[in-house]
Amino acid sequence: MSHFPVLHQHLVIVGNGMAAHRLVESLRKLPGAPSRITVIGEEHSAAYNRIMLSPWLAGEIDHSGLLLPSAAADQPEKLHAAPHIETRLGLRVTTIDRAGHHLHCANGEVIDYDHLVIATGSRSFMPELAGLELEGVGGFRDLQDAENLASNTIKGGAAVVIGGGLLGLEAAEGLRKRGMQVTVLQRSDRLMNRQLDTTAARMLTQELGSRGLHIITAANPTEIIGNDQGQVCGVRLAGKNGIIAADQVVIAAGITPNIELGLDAGLDCQHAILVDEYLATSDPDISALGECCQFQDSTYGLVDPIWRQVDVLAKRLCAQPGEPYRDQESATKLKISGISLYAFGPTDAEPHHEVLTYHDPQQGEYRRLLLRAGRLEGAVLYGDTRMGPWLFQLAQDATQLDSVRQSLLLGQADTEALFSEHLTQYQSSEPHAESAGSAHASASCSDAKSSDPKNVDFKSVDSKNSAAAQEAA
Numbered sequence: 001m002s003h004f005p006v007l008h009q010h011l012v013i014v015g016n017g018m019a020a021h022r023l024v025e026s027l028r029k030l031p032g033a034p035s036r037i038t039v040i041g042e043e044h045s046a047a048y049n050r051i052m053l054s055p056w057l058a059g060e061i062d063h064s065g066l067l068l069p070s071a072a073a074d075q076p077e078k079l080h081a082a083p084h085i086e087t088r089l090g091l092r093v094t095t096i097d098r099a100g101h102h103l104h105c106a107n108g109e110v111i112d113y114d115h116l117v118i119a120t121g122s123r124s125f126m127p128e129l130a131g132l133e134l135e136g137v138g139g140f141r142d143l144q145d146a147e148n149l150a151s152n153t154i155k156g157g158a159a160v161v162i163g164g165g166l167l168g169l170e171a172a173e174g175l176r177k178r179g180m181q182v183t184v185l186q187r188s189d190r191l192m193n194r195q196l197d198t199t200a201a202r203m204l205t206q207e208l209g210s211r212g213l214h215i216i217t218a219a220n221p222t223e224i225i226g227n228d229q230g231q232v233c234g235v236r237l238a239g240k241n242g243i244i245a246a247d248q249v250v251i252a253a254g255i256t257p258n259i260e261l262g263l264d265a266g267l268d269c270q271h272a273i274l275v276d277e278y279l280a281t282s283d284p285d286i287s288a289l290g291e292c293c294q295f296q297d298s299t300y301g302l303v304d305p306i307w308r309q310v311d312v313l314a315k316r317l318c319a320q321p322g323e324p325y326r327d328q329e330s331a332t333k334l335k336i337s338g339i340s341l342y343a344f345g346p347t348d349a350e351p352h353h354e355v356l357t358y359h360d361p362q363q364g365e366y367r368r369l370l371l372r373a374g375r376l377e378g379a380v381l382y383g384d385t386r387m388g389p390w391l392f393q394l395a396q397d398a399t400q401l402d403s404v405r406q407s408l409l410l411g412q413a414d415t416e417a418l419f420s421e422h423l424t425q426y427q428s429s430e431p432h433a434e435s436a437g438s439a440h441a442s443a444s445c446s447d448a449k450s451s452d453p454k455n456v457d458f459k460s461v462d463s464k465n466s467a468a469a470q471e472a473a
């Protein structure tokens with residue numbers, strides 16, 4: 001696979017989702033962008049913030065809250081000579097002719113490209129269940145899905161959400177807030193089993209239950225049942241739960257990358273379209289990014305890594321020098337108002353982990369950290385999550401935390417105070433110790449290799465932390 005910079009005259013991007021939008025905005029800010037860009041999106045609406053579909057469904061924001069930032073509107077001074085950009089909405093690309101360098105579209109149109117970016121995202125994974133075709137059954141992936149869910153809401157009616165992960169819970173809460181009686185069916189024995197340990201999952205279940213959500217764990221749906229009109233009316237479960245009544249069923253059981261275009265064109269694919277560390281596919285004239293791509297063993301379902309992919313690809317397309325893409329851990333937040341939850345890393349403690357826990361059931365506070373050889377590997381925060389980005393940065397930087405471990409659960413201020421104390425002790429016991437200022441200037445978190453307090457640079461953590469927090473906001 002090629003990772004050499006390439007210059008292209010006509011760049012075509014298939015897909016007009018979050019990755020494509022961010023790529024175009026990045027290209028507009030770089031010198032050397034292709035002179036002509038065509039974006040082809042199957043959805044009829046302009047690119048929007050898919051993440052915000054959950055608060056939209058919950059009625060917390062209106063359509064304006066779905067708008068994505070535009071460099072032209074927000075930072076016109078940062079734009080370079082604008083490429084000619086054409087966006088084709090409501091158009092599906094059906095095949096890629098690699099030899100002829102053109103695309104065939106569902107309306108019969110043929111569009112030429114010099115370089116192609118596939119950014120076709122994912123669709124809702126549909127489990128093998130009878131009844132998926134019934135009226136009132138669907139996924140929660142795009143604006144149309146969200147609008148269907150909202151318009152089919154029956155106040156006091158019953159909804160079943162299959163899937164108790166992030167997306168399923170956000171859909172469930174949205175429907176509950178619209179007045180439906182919602183049951184969540186979770187196959188695992190706990191909610192959000194990929195992010196939460198049993199204690200945090202129990203707290204979340206209690207909170208959602210107190211709001212009126214009915215949650216069934218270890219659930220095994222066997223069939224979606226319809227009435228004579230082909231409208232869904234229930235979900236059958238294996239075991240003693242029988243049939244749960246449903247006027248709407250939302251399938252939120254995972255995602256399937258949209259790889260068919262690449263697969264049919266003969267690009268190397270596994271779970272998704274394979275890319276190298278510069279987002280090139282097995283065809284040097286075609287790149288891929290976002291949820292439709294696979295880098296090494298990873299596929300994607302959160303925007304954080306996709307933003308880093310965009311940075312890499314934008315630079316490559318503008319023939320700018322740039323670092324290759326590398327996978328990094330991502331942190332998870334649940335977007336249900338009134339519930340603060342932040343998690344990253346492994347959920348279950350293994351024998352090599354040191355587990356630090358703080359639990360105040362009355363205040364609804366829970367923090368659990370997993371350390372390995374003095375370095376933070378995972379965290380679950382429920383209740384007060386303000387220290388989440390700071391802990392995440394400590395984990396990213398593999399900061400050695402032995403000397404401050406007892407204060408970690410209390411947050412950044414206490415940990416810094418303890419660090420200063422250690423530093424003072426260290427300096428007074430070392431005849432030739434450096435000053436605190438020079439220790440901060442010379443050491444960085446990422447290269448801290450021992451429990452020597454000089455090696456922990458919380459100032460650098462601080463600034464990275466605030467950058468991460470701004471990005472998240």
Ligand SMILES: Cc1cc2nc3c(=O)[nH]c(=O)nc-3n(C[C@H](O)[C@H](O)[C@H](O)COP(=O)(O)OP(=O)(O)OC[C@H]3O[C@@H](n4cnc5c(N)ncnc54)[C@H](O)[C@@H]3O)c2cc1C
Pocket residue numbers: 014015016017018019020040041042043050051052053054091092093094119120121122140141142167258261289290291292300301302303304306333335
């Ligand atoms: C409800 C919801 C909430 C989410 N919340 C979060 C969150 O809190 N945090 C987070 O990090 N991530 C969240 N995500 C995930 C995040 O939205 C995705 O990771 C991100 O949108 C992926 O970007 P993408 O461009 O790869 O795919 P998409 O944004 O899905 O865009 C792909 C686009 O390609 C189009 N397309 C597909 N095939 C074709 C074709 N053949 N021709 C033309 N167009 C085509 C599709 O119609 C789609 O518009 C959420 C997702 C959903 C659905």
